[in-house]
Amino acid sequence: MRLFETHAHLDLPEFDADRESLIHKCFDSGIDYIINVGFNKETSLNSLDLAQKHLHIFATAGYHPHDATDFDAELIKRLAREKNVLAIGEIGLDFFRNYSPYTVQREVFRNQAHLAVDYDKPIVVHNRDAHQECFKILKEVGAKDVVFHCFSGDIIFAQQVLDEGWLISFTGNVTYPNSNLEDVVRMMPLEQFMIETDCPYLTPHPHRGQRNSPLYLHLVAEKIAEMRGVTPLEVAENAYNNALKFFRVPPDPVKPVTKKGGAKGSKSSKSSKSGKAPVKVKAKDKKKEMK
Secondary structure, eight states: OOEEEEEEOTTSGGGTTTHHHHHHHHHHTTEEEEEEOOOSHHHHHHHHHHHHHOTTEEEEEOOOGGGGGGOOHHHHHHHHTSTTEEEEEEEEEETTTOOSOHHHHHHHHHHHHHHHHHTTOOEEEEEESOHHHHHHHHHHHTOOSEEETTOOOOHHHHHHHHHTTOEEEEOGGGGSTTOOOHHHHHHSOTTSEEEOOOBTSSOOTTOTTSOOOGGGHHHHHHHHHHHHTSOHHHHHHHHHHHHHHHHTOOOOSSOOOBOTTSOBOGGGSOOOSSOOOOOOOOOOHHHHHHO
16 A cells, blocks of 8 residues: 655654654655645755655645744745745644734735745645635635645535635544544545645554654554545555645656565665754744644
């Protein structure tokens, strides 16, 4: 079963002790691609750094609503021109924690969404308790390729998003006993969803309390399969193809080495010439609280 991890934060300090070995384990275990997602200046730069060192890791760049007051438009413009930066995100609105003023969140989200349209980049949306506000801004700027990361809306909002041709993405929270996403999972078209871990956050059941990683992505696929009454392979394959298309992943210049089980070998990962690890970032506590 081949998998595409569409939302990870492998540059964060939680992975400092074993980042490189974990990345190789991921590629050895059947994960073909990883999108490492930025949410402020430091993590956007670090995501690009990882992407430049590993052939099958790509980056996004953006300012999370919690970091909206630090927004640097020129940095996003510069990163948007990088070939390894495939999307703008994660960007959006968070009216649950309110670490940034509403007015600032709206302005920064709108500015970044405009930049995504201008640079023809997909948008990775963070949305918490701001469904219609997010939707309205995306419509206003004429956003085309959008995914609502870690989807948390109801079936009505899901339909609204899907009717635009946009995608929804599921994390480990779909495996939780108190999850209210089963109706959404059952109704979504198989060509309009992706799966993710959002690691190190939102660890799937039964590993809650442990650090999350892409190695648990298969649990998300298995839970969705259980809810829909299909095989995990069908879920994984559809999610994989949707991610390739959504992120416009460039053709692989190196033919991957395939092992007996069909998993990619570690040669699908490009090592750094310098051998240096990514710059360490002190993740903001508020990001953890949000999850």
